[in-house]
Amino acid sequence: MKKETGLIMEKDSGRIIFLNSVYTHNIWGGSRLSDEFNAPVKASDLGECWGISAHENGDCRVSEGPYSGLKLSELWKLKPGLFGNETESLNNSIKDEFPLLVKIIDAKEDLSIQVHPGDSFADEYENHSFGKTECWYVLDCPENAGLIIGHNASSTEEMIEMIDEKRWGEFLREVPVKKGDFIQIDPGTVHAIKKGFVILETQQSSNITYRVYDYDRTENGRKRELHTEKCKKVIKTPSKEPAECIISAEKLKSPDNTLDVMYAGMYYSVFKMEVRGDAFLEQKYRFLNVTVTDGIGSVDGHVVKKGQSFILPYKYGVAHFEGSMELIASAMR
Ligand code: ZN
DSSP states (O other): OOEEETTEEEOOSTTSEEEEOEEEEEEEEESHHHHTSOOSSOOSOEEEEEEEOEETTEEOEEOSSTTTTOBHHHHHHHOGGGGTOOGGGOOTTSOOSOOEEEEEEEOSSOOOEEEOOOHHHHHHHTTTOOOOOEEEEEEEOOTTOEEEEEEOOSSHHHHHHHHHTTOHHHHEEEEEOOTTOEEEEOTTOOEEOOTTOEEEEEEESOOOOEEEEOTTOEETTEEOOOOHHHHHHHOOSSOOOHHHHEEOGGGGOOOTTSOEEEEEOSSEEEEEEEEEEEEEEEEOSSOEEEEEEEEEEEETTEEEETTOEEEEOTTOEEEEEEEEEEEEEEEEO
């Protein structure tokens, strides 16, 4: 049903692609996805909420409308027009897969220290997978918290030496981070989320992770596998300066009800919008992934709340948001 409100034509939400998130149980997961982010699964070991994903390890299903029940990977192939893909233009030189993955992570424990390969390494050694470039928006964290981002070795030889000699304290670089900061993690960057962080991660649709170090923890009496040789091949040296990876919350402050670009890189642009009252968003991207990261409200009359993700399809026009919400959105580049 369409109704006129002043000059703005309010649309129905029928074309919005609402998705059911996929949840993962992890030993390091917590209860915040259940308690605060409205996960339908009630559990105290939920580590990840894959809100927008067409990856085979967690392919979200459309929750309502004409495509209800379809997996996002199926919708991508069946209705390319929803994503601005002309069927003819899809050729073998471009991987015909939904390219991004958006998840919320609740870490009750420190996560293992990891690194991801870029596209060419993943294509060659990981069964033609995408590489993994990712970024984090910090939804919550303890006071005076830090994350592992990068390392302190100044040459490749030194990096390999520090890993072989397990000089982790010297090798790993912990940098102070606070709620509302944005962090870009390029492939080859050593990184780890620490205990108490809740983040929204926007990434390439890839699940290729190499574990550098796991704090020598054991699970059922055994240490988890490390991927030391692959790590040495993909870790970049020297690491970028923290200032090149982190955009502080202060710099990201912007007026309410506007879609602000936090970051625009090779694979994605990531945006933030604070909705206070009425907000109008022109969907001018191929498609726009949206996650409600705080509050409650509506999009074109459809109630949405913290934890919900959806996609505004190609040529959706202007979406009308109402309520009190923080939204994190992303578009492919
Ligand atoms: Zn990662």
